[in-house]
Amino acid sequence: MKEITASMAGTVLNIFTTKGNQVQLGQEVVMLESMKMEIPIESTSEGLVLDVKVSIGDFVNEGDVLIVLE
Amino acid sequence: MQKILIANRGEIALRIIRTCQEMGIETIAIYSEADKEMPFVKAATMAFCVGEPPVNKSYLQVDKILEIAKREKVDAIHPGYGFLSENATFAKRAIEEGIIFIGPNPATIELMGDKIISRQTMEKAGVPVVPGSGCGIKAIEEAIVLADTIGFPVMLKASGGGGGIGMVFCEDEQALVKSFAQTKARAMAYFGSDEVFIEKYIKDARHVEVQVFGDSHGNIVHLFERNCSVQRRHQKVIEESPSPCLSDHSRNMMFETALKAASAVNYTNAGTIEFIVDEKENFYFLEMNTRLQVEHPATEMITGLDLVKWQILISRGERLPLLQDEITLSGHAIEFRLYAEDPVRFFPSPGKISRLEWSHSAGVRIDSGYDEGSVVTPFYDPMIAKVIIHNETRVKALEEAVRFFKDLKIEGIKTNAPLFLNVLTDNDFQKGKYTTSFLTKKLVN
Numbered sequence: 470m471k472e473i474t475a476s477m478a479g480t481v482l483n484i485f486t487t488k489g490n491q492v493q494l495g496q497e498v499v500m501l502e503s504m505k506m507e508i509p510i511e512s513t514s515e516g517l518v519l520d521v522k523v524s525i526g527d528f529v530n531e532g533d534v535l536i537v538l539e
Numbered sequence: 540m541q542k543i544l545i546a547n548r549g550e551i552a553l554r555i556i557r558t559c560q561e562m563g564i565e566t567i568a569i570y571s572e573a574d575k576e577m578p579f580v581k582a583a584t585m586a587f588c589v590g591e592p593p594v595n596k597s598y599l600q601v602d603k604i605l606e607i608a609k610r611e612k613v614d615a616i617h618p619g620y621g622f623l624s625e626n627a628t629f630a631k632r633a634i635e636e637g638i639i640f641i642g643p644n645p646a647t648i649e650l651m652g653d654k655i656i657s658r659q660t661m662e663k664a665g666v667p668v669v670p671g672s673g674c675g676i677k678a679i680e681e682a683i684v685l686a687d688t689i690g691f692p693v694m695l696k697a698s699g700g701g702g703g704i705g706m707v708f709c710e711d712e713q714a715l716v717k718s719f720a721q722t723k724a725r726a727m728a729y730f731g732s733d734e735v736f737i738e739k740y741i742k743d744a745r746h747v748e749v750q751v752f753g754d755s756h757g758n759i760v761h762l763f764e765r766n767c768s769v770q771r772r773h774q775k776v777i778e779e780s781p782s783p784c785l786s787d788h789s790r791n792m793m794f795e796t797a798l799k800a801a802s803a804v805n806y807t808n809a810g811t812i813e814f815i816v817d818e819k820e821n822f823y824f825l826e827m828n829t830r831l832q833v834e835h836p837a838t839e840m841i842t843g844l845d846l847v848k849w850q851i852l853i854s855r856g857e858r859l860p861l862l863q864d865e866i867t868l869s870g871h872a873i874e875f876r877l878y879a880e881d882p883v884r885f886f887p888s889p890g891k892i893s894r895l896e897w898s899h900s901a902g903v904r905i906d907s908g909y910d911e912g913s914v915v916t917p918f919y920d921p922m923i924a925k926v927i928i929h930n931e932t933r934v935k936a937l938e939e940a941v942r943f944f945k946d947l948k949i950e951g952i953k954t955n956a957p958l959f960l961n962v963l964t965d966n967d968f969q970k971g972k973y974t975t976s977f978l979t980k981k982l983v984n
């Protein structure tokens with residue numbers, strides 16, 4: 470099991486995948502908004518999305534788990 | 540007026556406190572849990588925590604802020620810029636509680652806050668606007684037809700937008716189709732309304748704005764212009780006044796037009812009319828900011844006036860302190876926004892400022908929100924300070940700026956200071972020949 474975490478604190482602006490989807494290494498999976506800047510979060514490996522831990526509008530802290538991969 | 544609540548944080552809260560102290564007015568600061576060690580909290584007469592770090596749990600908490608204002612029996616609220624400064628509901632509710640809102644009346648804030656309605660209002664007043672939509676666009680088909688009529692490329696914008704967010708450049712129909720749904724979704728997420736509109740993209744444009752002031756006795760004056768064309772992500776980085784490479788004829792036309800625009804809405808207090816200026820110096824109304832501007836110190840340095848003091852005087856019902864022909868301009872001022880960010884990709888760089896040393900000299904003003912040892916948290920705008928340099932001429936001001944940024948020592952976080960040195964030594968910038976695409980083009984090369 471692998472986890473994709475937030476690289477910095479911010480608000481979840483968009484989520485580009487859902488549970489059951491396959492993602493590639495480097496694929497943009499979440500868009501965070503932090504300090505008036507959109508920060509794309511890329512998948513750190515390829516795999517099946519087991520769970521999306523956040524919803525659009527949520528505030529996340531640095532290191533929070535966004536997505537769990539198989 | 541004895542006591543003012545400042546509904547803001549960082550450098551602008553400190554800036555407002557400074558004028559209040561000079562005028563013998565007590566200040567109430569509000570702060571989030573993340574900001575409790577910030578200099579503005581300590582500088583205010585009293586300070587109260589309003590909530591958790593995220594803005595919607597602290598600096599945007601209208602009920603809590605008004606509750607503190609009432610409890611502390613403040614006479615007025617200064618909203619600064621950003622946050623609640625252009626929130627008509629907040630202004631209205633403050634007034635209903637018998638508290639003065641330091642800004643224009645709520646109806647004007649509402650009118651100018653909607654970018655489509657403000658365009659319509661200005662068109663009616665005879666102010667030139669950028670060719671584009673007369674009303675909000677619902678469907679992509681409508682957007683394509685309109686974009687074809689005015690001609691690509693176009694800018695797709697959120698009607699409730701501001702601060703450079705919710706604007707997308709669309710080169711052609713394909714790009715417009717690609718961006719349409721996304722821009723609507725983003726507008727909804729940021730501004731609570733998915734209304735969008737289209738404007739013609741003005742190539743090689745400059746962003747020049749005129750500072751205006753109105754009082755409740757029907758007087759309106761301008762305080763000259765600021766050129767804010769050095770931008771990244773449609774957000775300003777460097778501003779200067781007066782604008783280089785702009786003919787006197789165009790400047791005077793812009794002043795006249797700005798006064799016409801402000802009169803059309805019976806404007807009171809501090810406001811800024813933003814224009815976009817094309818290669819031939821044709822200019823068009825972009826939007827009006829109904830608040831004190833981040834870059835107001837550039838105007839203060841060339842006029843020798845205190846704009847926050849003017850705001851306070853006007854909000855107490857006094858007349859403008861000076862008539863138009865009593866307002867004079869001296870020398871050249873340039874402001875640099877020092878951001879906690881990577882100077883190449885512009886990604887934010889929060890962290891603790893472990894070292895901060897800058898040289899104070901005549902003609903150099905530093906409006907900083909942070910001290911050495913302060914922590915830049917990831918919750919707010921990354922601007923840590925504004926450096927404003929004033930000198931007899933633009934050339935001398937730029938030379939002074941180079942000295943300042945060469946001497947600047949800041950450690951612990953990344954900042955855009957190296958970018959300023961690049962800009963300052965750039966040939967086109969030195970000649971004053973630059974447009975809003977300046978930074979993007981320079982970075983590509």
